[in-house]
Amino acid sequence: xxxxxxxxxxxxxxxxxxxxxxxxxxxxxxxxxxxxxxxxxxxxxxxxxxxxxxxxxxxxxxxxxxxxxxxxxxxxxxxxxxxxxxxxxxxxxxxxxxxxxxxxxxxxxxxxxxxxxxxxxxxxxxxxxxxxxxxxxxxxxxxxxxxxxxxxxxxxxxxxxxxxxxxxxxxxxxxxxxxxxxxxxxxxxxxxxxxxxxxxxxxxxxxxxxxxxxxxxxxxxxxxxxxxxxxxxxxxxxxxxxxxxxxxxxx
Amino acid sequence: xxxxxxxxxxxxxxxxxxxxxxxxxxxxxxxxxxxxxxxxxxxxxxxxxxxxxxxxxxxxxxxxxxxxxxxxxxxxxxxxxxxxxxxxxxxxxxxxxxxxxxxxxxxxxxxxxxxxxxxxxxxxxxxxxxxxxxxxxxxxxxxxxxxxxxxxxxxxxxxxxxxxxxxxxxxxxxxxxxxxxxxxxxxxxxxxxxxxxxxxxxxxxxxxxxxxxxxxxxxxxxxxxxxxxxxxxxxxxxxxxxxxxxxxxx
Numbered sequence: 001x002x003x004x005x006x007x008x009x010x011x012x013x014x015x016x017x018x019x020x021x022x023x024x025x026x027x028x029x030x031x032x033x034x035x036x037x038x039x040x041x042x043x044x045x046x047x048x049x050x051x052x053x054x055x056x057x058x059x060x061x062x063x064x065x066x067x068x069x070x071x072x073x074x075x076x077x078x079x080x081x082x083x084x085x086x087x088x089x090x091x092x093x094x095x096x097x098x099x100x101x102x103x104x105x106x107x108x109x110x111x112x113x114x115x116x117x118x119x120x121x122x123x124x125x126x127x128x129x130x131x132x133x134x135x136x137x138x139x140x141x142x143x144x145x146x147x148x149x150x151x152x153x154x155x156x157x158x159x160x161x162x163x164x165x166x167x168x169x170x171x172x173x174x175x176x177x178x179x180x181x182x183x184x185x186x187x188x189x190x191x192x193x194x195x196x197x198x199x200x201x202x203x204x205x206x207x208x209x210x211x212x213x214x215x216x217x218x219x220x221x222x223x224x225x226x227x228x229x230x231x232x233x234x235x236x237x238x239x240x241x242x243x244x245x246x247x248x249x250x251x
Numbered sequence: 252x253x254x255x256x257x258x259x260x261x262x263x264x265x266x267x268x269x270x271x272x273x274x275x276x277x278x279x280x281x282x283x284x285x286x287x288x289x290x291x292x293x294x295x296x297x298x299x300x301x302x303x304x305x306x307x308x309x310x311x312x313x314x315x316x317x318x319x320x321x322x323x324x325x326x327x328x329x330x331x332x333x334x335x336x337x338x339x340x341x342x343x344x345x346x347x348x349x350x351x352x353x354x355x356x357x358x359x360x361x362x363x364x365x366x367x368x369x370x371x372x373x374x375x376x377x378x379x380x381x382x383x384x385x386x387x388x389x390x391x392x393x394x395x396x397x398x399x400x401x402x403x404x405x406x407x408x409x410x411x412x413x414x415x416x417x418x419x420x421x422x423x424x425x426x427x428x429x430x431x432x433x434x435x436x437x438x439x440x441x442x443x444x445x446x447x448x449x450x451x452x453x454x455x456x457x458x459x460x461x462x463x464x465x466x467x468x469x470x471x472x473x474x475x476x477x478x479x480x481x482x483x484x485x486x487x488x489x490x491x492x493x494x495x496x497x498x499x500x501x
Binding site: 109111112115118129133135151152153155156159160161209210211223224225 | 284286292299300302374376377378379382385419422423425426427428431432435
């Protein structure tokens with residue numbers, strides 16, 4: 001307890017702490033994606049780029065992908081290892097010599113070894129699998145360094161309310177595909193909620209479009225949309241250069 | 252313990268497990284999440300992933316084979332493959348359902364689709380609306396030149412898959428994973444049948460108009476209108492289906 005000015009200062013500090021926590025959480029996933037990206041660059045330029053890559057070349061990514069999955073073999077006892085539900089490399093259409101569409105994608109498996117997502121990726125026979133439309137692919141393809149897609153209902157893979165974080169994979173200056181990871185919204189929220197709770201008054205995290213990702217109040221719950229009406233009731237704090245912002249009550 | 256309580260605490264038998272596996276795979280096949288011709292993983296691998304014994308899995312695959320949804324080939328290049336019948340034997344499937352069951356399916360589906368559409372209108376952002384218009388355009392393209400799909404049967408199968416995708420996209424725009432899963436389940440149960448009366452290529456205009464009305468209401472953020480048109484869409488289709496069922500001789 002203190003004077004109004006010192007209370008306001010404390011609120012500001014708590015917001016800064018929450019921003020730092022969100023940033024750390026998202027950056028820990030992007031750090032794993034940078035590792036996948038670097039490993040993928042080596043895979044898609046077999047023999048130093050002397051021949052076109054094939055599906056089998058991507059199998060070399062597996063030990064790394066498994067180790068970054070929640071409960072996967074070789075997972076480090078770090079917070080990020082408990083966040084990631086799915087991770088992999090999604091090839092740009094036409095990259096591989098033996099498959100026009102392909103994703104080397106692995107998912108956590110609470111009862112054992114990670115499992116690979118196997119999909120029919122022929123858009124002619126399936127209504128679903130032209131992945132170039134999805135923001136997690138289109139974002140990196142159009143040059144975004146770091147994309148955070150969602151929260152959205154991921155009906156293709158997990159049936160869960162999820163975030164997909166992705167980075168571009170460039171090989172020799174050419175777009176080769178995307179390194180991406182799925183994080184369930186409830187786990188991301190679990191990681192940032194302790195810090196949000198410390199902020200006095202309503203505080204919630206929104207994505208670039210204004211969709212609420214995590215919140216300390218039932219009035220602005222994950223999945224709802226925050227539209228800045230210019231009312232002056234809220235302050236918006238950017239989270240570094242990530243496509244996320246923390247919204248708090250204006251002082 | 253009375254009978255009901257005893258049933259609650261009785262062991263989950265293997266029949267229930269077989270049914271669960273059949274249901275999971277049949278849902279995915281019916282809505283096109285597993286595509287026609289797609290090879291399923293080996294029995295051992297699939298059993299491991301689904302967390303059931305190979306015996307349970309084999310029974311489930313046998314049931315799916317009987318329903319014509321899976322085909323198993325022996326020898327080199329063999330394995331189990333997804334089979335999505337291009338033509339559905341409407342009469343055979345309809346005979347299995349009584350009129351009151353159809354009405355009940357329609358009531359349940361209208362509740363799910365209506366609520367999903369209302370929430371989608373309240374919560375959708377431009378990135379949720381874009382896929383709806385894309386699917387509507389793809390359906391228009393197939394309906395406009397069905398010859399491109401190879402055969403009329405293939406054109407109808409493609410329209411049916413896209414129709415399913417449209418409704419799943421609306422449900423996903425609601426931001427509710429449960430409503431989306433329920434939409435997928437209802438579609439697997441009755442979707443291919445429900446959208447039949449509409450989907451004959453001549454009936455495409457009516458379906459397309461209703462899809463447009465749903466997409467427009469979602470885009471405008473008009474929740475009540477979105478709910479009303481989504482319910483109407485399901486109930487109209489149910490009515491057509493009941494008419495068909497009533498004309499069917501036993």
